[in-house]
Amino acid sequence: MxxxxxxxxxxxxxxxxxxxxxxxxxxxxxxxxxxxxxxxxxxxxxxxxxxxxxxxxxxxxxxxxxxxxxxxxxxxxxxxSFPQSQAAILEIHDIRDEVAALGVAYRFELTSRRERLSGPADARHIDMPRHTPLVELVCRHFAGKRVFALEERIISLDAVPTAASTDFAENSPGPPWLVSCVPWSSAKHSIRAIAATQENAGMLGIPLGSPCLVIERQTWNADQPVTHVRFTYPGDSHALVANFTPSTGISGVEKSRRRGTAAAKRQHDLGVGQAARLIASPMMETIVSICSFSTISGGERAITSPVTRISRPFLKQSTKTS
CATH class of the missing domain: 1.10.10.10 (Winged helix-like DNA-binding domain superfamily/Winged helix DNA-binding domain)
Structure with a gap:
């Protein structure tokens, strides 16, 4: 040899x-x-x-x-092995905290609220059984005078009956309110880039066709769907940041990592126009966060929210997701 x-x-x-x-x-x-x-x-x-x-x-x-x-x-x-694609998934925390960390005023606005029964499209696209009573909400989150994110959420009244009587003009429907109402046992996330449509461009106050970051999440309590939410962020003020470290699931690998013999770390800062999905090698543990950039007060500042970890073969989730 x-x-x-x-x-x-x-x-x-x-x-x-x-x-x-x-x-x-x-x-x-x-x-x-x-x-x-x-x-x-x-x-x-x-x-x-x-x-x-x-x-x-x-x-x-x-x-x-x-x-x-x-x-x-x-x-x-x-x-x-050659790397195989694995999407890096992002945990979304309270938007109020993200805006506060930017040092600008936060404001929440409920745009629409209605109750309805789920239909075939809900069953097909978001795994919500037909004829489930729902609350459907559209909200805007502001950072200063600028729209920070558009939130479109449905909540199952079977899972969260108190949502029927909650005044969402005063309470944001996400965390911490939803977490306090019902626990969750599993979640599904997706991240993608879109061009702003006429509808969401108007809601976000951006030109038609502007790049946007879309993050969708659905949570379940046991086998019961709890909520499905879609956040749309203006692409010029948000980016994805990922840190990669080795992870293979072998006991010896953990020992090697602690000894420093297998240290390998990379950081990528991807704008929405480049990618809305981060691809990691199957032997990598991925740490992903969302960065929000504020240019409202003249200078650019960035705040990175807490992150979620992805490791093969299991997705490790914090108990604060909803």
């Missing part, structure tokens, strides 16, 4: 199995030493290098393959 691919290390405190995991994982995640498509040394080469059984090597490679770091091909060997 070529000297450049010799990966055995002096770490007597670790088992041979763990050493192989740590060494290969470090080569892949340490900054591009082994890029996607790079062939991992053959099993017999690793067996010779580490002085261990082929079963030990096979066990380590199997774990790396299950974690998505490598791909094993019969007769060809094992190769570093």
């Amino acid at each position: 070529a000297g450049g691919d010799s990966i055995a290390k002096e770490t007597p405190a670790l088992s041979l199995h763990q050493r192989i995991l740590d060494d290969i994982e470090s080569r892949i995640l340490s900054g591009g030493e082994w890029l996607p498509g790079h062939r991992i040394p053959f099993e017999h080469e690793l067996t010779e290098q580490y002085g261990c059984s082929r079963m030990t090597v096979n066990k380590a490679l199997t774990q790396l393959a299950k974690a998505g770091l490598i791909e094993r091909k019969r007769r060809s060997g094992s190769f570093v």
Whole structure:
């Protein structure tokens, strides 16, 4: 085996199995030493290098393959996996707090409110069973004199009966009000870019066709839908920021990360015009936040809201989402 691919290390405190995991994982995640498509040394080469059984090597490679770091091909060997798309999902917090952090006055405006029964479109697009009693709300959130976000929300009255008697002219329908009414057990988020339509351009006070960031979320309590909300933000004042750190789900990876042998971090600042979806490698843990930029008082300021984490294979959610 070529000297450049010799990966055995002096770490007597670790088992041979763990050493192989740590060494290969470090080569892949340490900054591009082994890029996607790079062939991992053959099993017999690793067996010779580490002085261990082929079963030990096979066990380590199997774990790396299950974690998505490598791909094993019969007769060809094992190769570093190519990144596979995984959308980074964003947790939305109280808009009032985001605006307050910008140092400008917050104002909430209820534009419309109506009660209705869900129809075929609701069942098809937002997983709301037909004939569910709903409250449908359209609201605007202001930062100073400028519209910060347009909120379009429906709330299931089966899940939140108090919504029927709540005065939303005085209370924003999102957190913290909704969180205090009903807990949630699962959530679905989507992020996309759109061109402002005539309707939402007028509501946001921006030119027709302007880029906008749209974030949609639906939450459930057990199997019961609670709410579906769509936030539309003017694209010139919002951006997505993501920080990436390694995450594979292997116990040895966590040990390596704590020792600093597998540190790899990247930060991307993406404007809405560039992308409304952040794509992460399957071996990455993604931290995503939304930045809001204020030019109202003359100088540009940015505030980054708290973030949500995505890691394979599970989505870790805070208990504050609604």
